[in-house]
Amino acid sequence: xxxxxxxxxxxxxxxxxxxxxxxxxxxxxxxxxxxxxxxxxxxxxxxxxxxxxxxxxxxxxxxxxxxxxxxxxxxxxxxxxxxxxxxxxxxxxxxxxxxxxxxxxxxxxxxxxxxxxxxxxxxxxxxxxxxxxxxxxxxxxxxxxxxxxxxxxxxxxxxxxxxxxxx
Numbered sequence: 001x002x003x004x005x006x007x008x009x010x011x012x013x014x015x016x017x018x019x020x021x022x023x024x025x026x027x028x029x030x031x032x033x034x035x036x037x038x039x040x041x042x043x044x045x046x047x048x049x050x051x052x053x054x055x056x057x058x059x060x061x062x063x064x065x066x067x068x069x070x071x072x073x074x075x076x077x078x079x080x081x082x083x084x085x086x087x088x089x090x091x092x093x094x095x096x097x098x099x100x101x102x103x104x105x106x107x108x109x110x111x112x113x114x115x116x117x118x119x120x121x122x123x124x125x126x127x128x129x130x131x132x133x134x135x136x137x138x139x140x141x142x143x144x145x146x147x148x149x150x151x152x153x154x155x156x157x158x159x160x161x162x163x164x165x166x167x
Contacts, residue, residue, distance in 0.1 A: 019117065022113065022117060023113065033102065033106060034072070036059065036061070036065075036069050037069065037072065037073060037078075037102075037106070038102075038103075038106030038107075038109065038110065039059060039106075040055065040059060040066075040069055040070075040073065040079075041073070041078060041079075041095065041099055041102050041103035041106050042103055042106050042107050042110070043055065043058055043059070044079065044093060044094070044095045044099070044103065045095065045100065045103035045104065045107065048094050048095050049092045049093070049094050050092065050093055051084065051090050051091065051092050051093075052066055052067075052070075052081075052090075052091050052092075052093065053090075055093060070093060073099065076098070076102075077096055077098045077099070078095065078096060078098050078099030078102050079093050079094065079095060079096060079099050080093075080094050080096060081093055081094075082094060
């Protein structure tokens with residue numbers, strides 16, 4: 001059992017690294033965006049006007065990383081930040097027309113990437129792998145919550161805030 005668990009972890013790392021490398025090639029090559037930009041634009045395409053805190057949580061990154069990403073996207077004319085009318089302490093992020101087009105390209109690139117990455121695997125196996133990965137993700141999240149003494153939303157969401165007792 002121990003050897004199997006270690007082999008699983010090794011294969012998870014191997015697959016994650018290959019997917020990460022492939023994603024960078026697709027993201028930069030096909031739509032000319034850098035790491036994270038396509039994901040952020042896609043989130044805003046689904047729900048424009050998210051506040052920066054919501055974007056941090058959904059992207060599972062720190063506020064400083066998001067700020068840097070938004071600065072780059074503002075320079076390209078893809079997004080604009082505006083103070084919330086209801087609460088001036090809150091900054092909301094909106095797509096521009098350029099950003100909307102870039103987001104559509106990013107979504108299509110992501111779909112094409114997913115099809116190519118898993119083209120070797122029949123649909124039934126893809127469905128089974130998805131089921132197993134969802135189960136693994138749920139189990140890992142539950143284990144992290146127990147270790148941390150509270151809910152964990154994922155990598156980066158609580159970094160530096162001292163929300164977890166055992167970190």
